Amino acid sequence: MTLIDTHAAVGADRLVVRYRKRTALAGIDLDLGPGVHGLLGPNGAGKSTLMRVLATVTSPTEGSVQVAGVNPASPGRARDARRRLGYLPQAFGFYPRFTVREFVEYFAWLKEVPGPQIPLAVQRAIDRVDLGARADEQLRRLSGGMVRRVGIAQAIVNDPDVLLLDEPTAGLDPEQRLDFRALVRELGVDACVLVSTHLVEDVAVACHDVVLLQDGRLVFTGTPDELVARADTDAPGDTDVERGYTSVLRAARRSPR
Amino acid sequence: MTAVLDRPVTRIPGQMRAVATEGRRSAAPVLFLAVAVTGVILLFVHPDQWASRWAALAAFLRTELILLVPLCAAVATWQGGRERRRALDDVLHSTSRPGWHPLLATWAALTVAASVGLFVTFAVGSVFVLPYATYAGGGWWWLVVGELPALGSVVALGLAVGRWVPFRAVGLVVAVVLYVGQALPLYNNGPALWLDPVADFGSSGYRLPASTYGLQSLWFGGLTVVLLGLGALASVPVAVRAPTAALVLGVVMAVAGAAPLLAGGYERHVPDAVARRPVCAAGAPRVCVAAVDAYLLDDLTPPARRVLRRLLGISGAPVRAVGDDWTTRKPSRALLLNNLRPNLSGGLLHGTQQWGDPVADAVRQSLSAPACFGRETQPPGWATRWDVESVATGWVLRRTHDPFSPLAPQGVRALAEMTPAAQRAWIARVYATRDRCDLATETALLAEVGILTP
Numbered sequence: 001m002t003l004i005d006t007h008a009a010v011g012a013d014r015l016v017v018r019y020r021k022r023t024a025l026a027g028i029d030l031d032l033g034p035g036v037h038g039l040l041g042p043n044g045a046g047k048s049t050l051m052r053v054l055a056t057v058t059s060p061t062e063g064s065v066q067v068a069g070v071n072p073a074s075p076g077r078a079r080d081a082r083r084r085l086g087y088l089p090q091a092f093g094f095y096p097r098f099t100v101r102e103f104v105e106y107f108a109w110l111k112e113v114p115g116p117q118i119p120l121a122v123q124r125a126i127d128r129v130d131l132g133a134r135a136d137e138q139l140r141r142l143s144g145g146m147v148r149r150v151g152i153a154q155a156i157v158n159d160p161d162v163l164l165l166d167e168p169t170a171g172l173d174p175e176q177r178l179d180f181r182a183l184v185r186e187l188g189v190d191a192c193v194l195v196s197t198h199l200v201e202d203v204a205v206a207c208h209d210v211v212l213l214q215d216g217r218l219v220f221t222g223t224p225d226e227l228v229a230r231a232d233t234d235a236p237g238d239t240d241v242e243r244g245y246t247s248v249l250r251a252a253r254r255s256p257r
Numbered sequence: 258m259t260a261v262l263d264r265p266v267t268r269i270p271g272q273m274r275a276v277a278t279e280g281r282r283s284a285a286p287v288l289f290l291a292v293a294v295t296g297v298i299l300l301f302v303h304p305d306q307w308a309s310r311w312a313a314l315a316a317f318l319r320t321e322l323i324l325l326v327p328l329c330a331a332v333a334t335w336q337g338g339r340e341r342r343r344a345l346d347d348v349l350h351s352t353s354r355p356g357w358h359p360l361l362a363t364w365a366a367l368t369v370a371a372s373v374g375l376f377v378t379f380a381v382g383s384v385f386v387l388p389y390a391t392y393a394g395g396g397w398w399w400l401v402v403g404e405l406p407a408l409g410s411v412v413a414l415g416l417a418v419g420r421w422v423p424f425r426a427v428g429l430v431v432a433v434v435l436y437v438g439q440a441l442p443l444y445n446n447g448p449a450l451w452l453d454p455v456a457d458f459g460s461s462g463y464r465l466p467a468s469t470y471g472l473q474s475l476w477f478g479g480l481t482v483v484l485l486g487l488g489a490l491a492s493v494p495v496a497v498r499a500p501t502a503a504l505v506l507g508v509v510m511a512v513a514g515a516a517p518l519l520a521g522g523y524e525r526h527v528p529d530a531v532a533r534r535p536v537c538a539a540g541a542p543r544v545c546v547a548a549v550d551a552y553l554l555d556d557l558t559p560p561a562r563r564v565l566r567r568l569l570g571i572s573g574a575p576v577r578a579v580g581d582d583w584t585t586r587k588p589s590r591a592l593l594l595n596n597l598r599p600n601l602s603g604g605l606l607h608g609t610q611q612w613g614d615p616v617a618d619a620v621r622q623s624l625s626a627p628a629c630f631g632r633e634t635q636p637p638g639w640a641t642r643w644d645v646e647s648v649a650t651g652w653v654l655r656r657t658h659d660p661f662s663p664l665a666p667q668g669v670r671a672l673a674e675m676t677p678a679a680q681r682a683w684i685a686r687v688y689a690t691r692d693r694c695d696l697a698t699e700t701a702l703l704a705e706v707g708i709l710t711p
Contacts, residue, residue, distance in 0.1 A: 055351040056494075075496065082353035082494070089351075093344030097282040106278055108271075110352035110359065115271040154348070164351075 007068045007084055007161040008034040008192045010054050016062035017049050017216075024049040026216040027063070036188035038203030038224075039196040040245060041213035047196040048090050050213065051166045054194065055087040068161045083112055086160035090167045090196075092151040096140035100131050100150050103139060107154035125157040128183055130176075144171040152180070156187065163193045169202060181206040204228075204241040212248055219252040272362065279366035284336040288367055291328055292374025296321055297381050305598035305606050307382060309389040309552050312532070314382045315400035316458040318375065322407065323439050323455045327432035329371050329408055330415040334428035336367060337419015337488065349493050356492025357485070357499055360416060364485060367412045372405050389603030391536070391551035395464040395529045403470045406477035407454035411435070413484035420491035451518040451525070452476060461549040462533050462583030463526040472514045479510025533582050542566065546580030550597050553580075556605035557594060560616040564592065567653055571681050573688030575623050578616075592619035621650045624687060628694040641699045641710050648672060648706055649687045652680065668706035 012030040016023065025046045041047050052058040053065055056072045064071055067085060072078035095103060104125050108118045126135050129149040139147060148171045155163060165184070169177050177199075184206050187193050194211075197203060203210055204224045212220035212227075220227065224241055231243035235250065279285060299321045300307070307317035340346055349356070379401055418431055442450040443457070450456050451473065458465065486503030489496065529549075537545035538558040542565035546554060561578040568574035578592040587593065594615045598606040607614050629642045647662035651669035659665040672680055683705065690698050700710050 052347065055347070057347050057350040075494075078494070079353045079355075082351055085351055085353075087348060087351035089347040091344050092348065093340075093346075095282060095339070095343060095345075098278065102278045102282060106275060107348075107352065109275045110349065110354045112353050113271075115274070118271060118274065151348075 008190060009066065009069065010162055010192055010194065011066040012050075012053075012063065013065070014063035015050075015053065015060050015065060017046075017053060017058060018061045024216055025053070028213075028216075028218050030211065030218065030221075032192055032194065032209075032211075034188065034190060034192055035208040036184050036193045036195060036206055038207035038210045039194055039213065040198075040200060040203060040210060042249065044215075045213040046216040047213055048166055049216075051087070051089070051164050051194070051196055054162070055085060055089070055164050056081055057087075057089075081162075083158070084161040086155035086158065086163040088148075088151045088155045088165045088168055090170075092148065094139050094147060094150065097138055099136050099138050100126060100142070100153070101135045103150060104153045104157050108157045111158040113158050121157050121159070125153040128156060129153045130179060145173060145176055148172060149176070152183075159191075161191050163187055163191050164196075165193065166196045167198070168195060169197060169199060177202065200237075200242045200245050201239060204239070212245070214249055214252045217252070220248045272358075275359065275362040276365045276369075279363050280369065283339070283363060283366055284332050285366045285370035288329060288332045289370040289374045289377075291332065292325055292371050293377040295324060295328060296375060296378030299324065300378060300382050304385065304601050308385045308601050309391075309599045309603050310461050310549055311386055311390055311393050312395045312397035312400070312461050312464070312529075312549070314379070314386050315397040316460075318379060318382070319400055319404060319458050320455060321378070322404065323436065325371075325375070326407070326411050326439060326454050327435045329367075329411045330418075330435050331428035331432040333367055333412040333415025334419040334431050335415075336363060337416040338423070338425070338427075339419075340493075341420075341423060342425075346493055352494065354494075355489075355496035355499065356494050357489030357496055357503075360420075360485065360488050360492045364409070364412055364416055364488075367416075368405075368409045371408045371412060375401075375404060375408065385601045385603075389552045389599075392461075392532050392549040394531050395461075396467060396470075397464075399465075399467060399470040400458055403473055404454070406474045406481065410477045410480040410484060411454070413481045413488065417484045417488035417491070420488050446523050448519045448522050450523060451521075452515055460583065462529055462547065462581070464529040464532070465525055466527060469518070469525050472518050475514030476511055476518065477514075479507045479512070479514055482507030482510060528583065533584075535579070535582070542569070543577040545578070546594060546597070547582055550580050552603050553597055553599060553605050557597075557615065560614075561592060561594065561619075564616060564620055564653055567655075568684075571688065572685040573691070574684065575619075578619065592616070592623055594619050595622075617650070617654055620653050621646060624649050624691070626691045626694060628692060641696060641703065642694070644668070644708060644710075645687055645690075645699045645702055648703070648708070649684055652684060664708050668703065668708050671706040671708075 010032050012028045015025055015028040017025040028050065039047050053060055054067055056067065056078045067081040070077050070081040072081040101122060104122045105118055108121055113121050126132055129152050131146065131149055131153065134142065134146065139150060152168055169180055172180060181202065184193050184195060195207065207224060209223050210227050227244040228240040230247050231240055232247040235243040235247040237243035237246050307314040340349060415431060418427055439453055439455050442453045443455065482503050486500040486507055489500035532547060532549040534548045535545040536548050536551040537543060538554050542562055544558045544561045546557065565575065565578060575592045576590050578594055579588055580594045580597060597615055600606040624646045626642055644662055644664055647659055647665035648668035651659055651665050652672050657666055672683060683702065686702060703710055
């Protein structure tokens with residue numbers, strides 16, 4: 001059990017990412033353990049950049065990250081981290097001629113799931129995203145929401161210790177979103193699940209805590225209840241958690257950098 | 258969660274599964290169809306060049322590479338750009354397996370597809386060889402096997418270019434460059450030809466030493482490893498150590514193969530004595546061809562014997578018929594059965610006009626006067642020898658028309674009106690003038706059959 005506690009975590013230490021002159025992340029400190037964590041923020045706040053760094057796709061300009069107990073700075077360590085990682089990028093590409101099963105199976109292989117265990121792992125991942133009935137259909141014949149679920153299936157096929165989901169509910173219908181929330185809650189029992197989304201209510205319902213980014217800076221970390229508690233009465237929003245979200249962002253904009 | 262990953266990794270089943278999936282879902286099926294269909298179509302464009310002979314079929318398959326190589330490269334280049342086109346780089350980058358593993362799976366799937374396509378072409382060709390071929394030696398199968406490393410290197414080239422160059426039409430550019438690049442060495446007959454997938458593999462009377470095939474395989478194998486290394490360096494997740502090792506190993510292999518090929522010069526063919534061994538039809542007059550052409554004996558013997566019997570007893574005329582033995586030695590008083598072209602059913606392909614019938618061509622050749630070569634275009638008497646030969650050929654073959662010599666039928670008719678002895682004497686005099694270019698005698702011969710020359 002100690003092993004799981006060590007690995008089911010991500011962290012960032014004074015993380016800075018710059019793209020030429022633009023600073024996408026400006027000194028993030030983060031420490032997330034097992035559970036479901038919501039990553040919120042307006043467009044351009046740096047959510048996807050943080051996800052890409054944690055997914056070992058992009059390297060930090062300064063500072064460091066820990067993924068599944070490993071600093072992936074060297075190729076060997078990155079490979080160790082990737083074995084324990086699941087990632088659904090915001091722009092999820094796929095091979096349209098592959099069937100659902102073939103696609104998830106291919107990613108199981110890419111994630112070095114032991115060969116004899118691949119069929120079972122694939123079936124379980126497909127069942128978890130409720131695509132069992134469509135498992136042998138080609139991806140090009142599936143709706144956008146179903147393809148998104150295939151993306152989630154490939155991310156979880158290796159039973160990751162760290163699961164990074166960037167806009168996972170985009171394209172899902174309300175019923176599928178409910179199923180998805182149940183799934184991430186289940187995954188979050190053992191793994192560190194970081195869900196980046198614009199849907200604040202998803203975070204409020206499914207996440208143990210919330211990370212809020214604004215202009216590349218961390219402006220809030222806490223539980224959904226703590227976010228609600230930050231809500232100003234005059235803040236825009238339909239729900240308490242939305243009002244808390246906008247209140248934190250307003251306060252961050254007012255505060256000096 | 259980690260229990261799955263703590264067990265030892267067994268690679269082979271997963272690798273095979275990935276290759277199989279790529280084989281079904283990548284451009285591999287398209288490549289298989291393209292190679293098979295193109296290959297078979299090309300086969301039937303020139304069936305006379307390969308039918309009924311294993312070595313000729315194998316050599317023809319190598320010749321087909323001039324189109325199949327650009328085709329494979331174009332498809333592989335398209336495949337190489339798939340991850341970029343499909344925006345898969347991010348999600349692939351987050352997986353643990355080094356980028357060269359999936360590259361290798363894709364390469365294996367495409368190479369197998371192209372190879373199977375080629376095998377289908379070979380199998381279709383075999384249908385028209387197996388029942389008729391009279392010679393199966395000469396190591397011809399090395400020619401076919403030797404194509405596979407060449408196809409592998411071309412697929413690796415396409416994948417590497419596709420991964421490095423973000424331009425959708427780059428496959429077409431690669432195809433054109435490869436077509437020209439393969440064709441150029443064919444024109445200068447230098448040793449560089451042996452580095453070309455479409456090398457000159459000679460005709461049925463020759464064979465190549467096994468060392469040539471071995472060196473070619475080493476060259477193409479090395480090229481494949483180098484190109485896979487280059488492709489791997491453009492694949493995500495990036496791994497440097499294995500691709501760098503591949504580059505070094507590949508360069509060593511390629512140089513080890515190419516250096517002896519370049520140093521050994523162009524001429525590598527050796528005579529295939531077994532293929533050239535004469536095989537004769539039972540009975541007389543004697544009709545013989547090389548063992549590799551022996552399937553044609555049944556078709557050649559009756560017309561050749563009709564001619565030989567008609568010429569029987571005529572001084573200087575051929576007394577036997579022999580096939581091409583790929584030497585410069587020309588047997589005396591023989592009908593030389595050259596340019597033997599088979600049809601698809603193991604028989605002789607007859608020309609549609611005066612040329613193309615090997616027996617008729619041999620009669621004409623037996624009458625031609627090398628001493629007069631060059632005179633045909635010079636007045637006076639520029640056409641005299643031609644008309645003499647045409648009349649004589651017409652008489653031997655009992656031909657009543659000649660599209661290439663309008664006066665000949667008239668001469669043949671006049672000759673036929675003479676006594677048999679006079680006819681044979683006239684033909685004997687034609688044979689007698691073969692070795693001296695005697696315009697006066699030729700003019701007199703034509704005058705005797707009613708053809709007056711200016």
